[in-house]
Amino acid sequence: MIEAQGLTKRYGAKTAVDGISFTVQPGKVTGFLGPNGAGKSTTMRMIMGLDKPSAGSVTVNGAPYASFRSPLTEVGALLEAKAVHTGRSARNHLRALAATHAISDKRVDEVIEMTGLTAVAKRRVGGFSLGMGQRLGIASALLGDPRTLILDEPVNGLDPEGVLWVRNLVKYLASEGRTVFLSSHLMTEMALTADHLIVIGRGHIIADGPVDEIIARGTKSTVRVRSPHADQLAAALVRPEVTVTTKEAGLLEVFGATAEQIGDAAAAARLTLHELTPISGSLEEAYMTLTADEVEYRSDSPIPTTEPATLTKTEVAR
Numbered sequence: 001m002i003e004a005q006g007l008t009k010r011y012g013a014k015t016a017v018d019g020i021s022f023t024v025q026p027g028k029v030t031g032f033l034g035p036n037g038a039g040k041s042t043t044m045r046m047i048m049g050l051d052k053p054s055a056g057s058v059t060v061n062g063a064p065y066a067s068f069r070s071p072l073t074e075v076g077a078l079l080e081a082k083a084v085h086t087g088r089s090a091r092n093h094l095r096a097l098a099a100t101h102a103i104s105d106k107r108v109d110e111v112i113e114m115t116g117l118t119a120v121a122k123r124r125v126g127g128f129s130l131g132m133g134q135r136l137g138i139a140s141a142l143l144g145d146p147r148t149l150i151l152d153e154p155v156n157g158l159d160p161e162g163v164l165w166v167r168n169l170v171k172y173l174a175s176e177g178r179t180v181f182l183s184s185h186l187m188t189e190m191a192l193t194a195d196h197l198i199v200i201g202r203g204h205i206i207a208d209g210p211v212d213e214i215i216a217r218g219t220k221s222t223v224r225v226r227s228p229h230a231d232q233l234a235a236a237l238v239r240p241e242v243t244v245t246t247k248e249a250g251l252l253e254v255f256g257a258t259a260e261q262i263g264d265a266a267a268a269a270r271l272t273l274h275e276l277t278p279i280s281g282s283l284e285e286a287y288m289t290l291t292a293d294e295v296e297y298r299s300d301s302p303i304p305t306t307e308p309a310t311l312t313k314t315e316v317a318r
């Protein structure tokens with residue numbers, strides 16, 4: 001468990017983290033989201049005792065990080081882009097780390113295997129690709145078999161197989177009752193991986209809740225209905241809170257009523273349905289809504305959201 005109380009970090013006049021309080025529960029994957037510069041890495045560094053809070057406090061498994069006599073066995077961390085530039089092999093790098101905590105060579109070999117590094121374990125870490133470096137970082141985090149894991153952008157640089165592997169690994173670690181706290185800018189991946197989300201913007205918490213709740217709160221859920229009697233069905237659904245839009249002949253989009261309510265209304269009016277599909281919004285949409293006012297670094301140039309216009313024959317000839 002990770003518990004933060006009024007956690008604050010100021011760098012001169014800049015308040016990077018502004019009095020945040022939150023709890024990361026064991027047995028779940030908790031995602032940490034926020035725009036660039038929101039304060040995620042600073043928060044993670046304070047949890048790991050690498051940055052001293054200007055005010056407030058944070059504990060891991062009930063105690064401040066600095067109080068651990070054997071930190072690797074309490075909390076494992078992969079922190080942002082901390083490439084290990086070393087002439088040591090991956091195995092020797094892990095053995096050196098293990099030696100500081102009296103962790104056995106057997107455990108080193110176990111984490112090498114778990115992270116898919118067996119084939120490159122004897123290779124010099126300095127020559128590792130970004131993805132291999134991430135795997136080594138995860139191996140280091142797992143080394144002490146800790147109850148809590150903190151992973152900053154763990155899928156950064158990983159190929160699709162690696163991304164899937166991290167997803168399954170963190171879910172498995174959480175299912176074992178561990179606390180897993182991870183950040184990522186990849187919304188689709190986060191929606192597939194996390195159970196719970198903490199969203200931060202400009203050093204403040206802007207949402208803290210189960211993924212489904214955050215998606216439901218930040219998006220508009222609709223129901224797609226196909227019926228040969230679409231007009232009659234639309235009439236049967238008239239209520240002040242329900243909005244029905246005709247997308248094309250026989251196809252309705254209904255907002256403000258559940259699929260069950262629409263199905264019941266259709267049955268009561270003896271109208272045939274050919275499709276009844278609840279459409280929920282995406283985490284990306286919810287995130288964009290939540291953080292709309294919190295983005296510190298925004299690109300000013302408009303980016304076309306549709307396909308670029310096709311060149312005319314005259315333009316091509318020029």
Ligand SMILES: Nc1ncnc2c1ncn2[C@@H]1O[C@H](COP(=O)(O)OP(=O)(O)OP(=O)(O)O)[C@@H](O)[C@H]1O
Pocket residue numbers: 011014015016034035036037038039040041042043
């Ligand atoms: N050592 C430092 N000195 C001064 N300002 C800092 C320092 N570290 C971070 N900051 C500032 O604090 C704010 C929070 O930074 P932080 O790296 O925690 O954000 P983040 O959410 O991790 O961003 P990203 O998604 O880009 O990694 C930023 O405005 C950043 O410029």
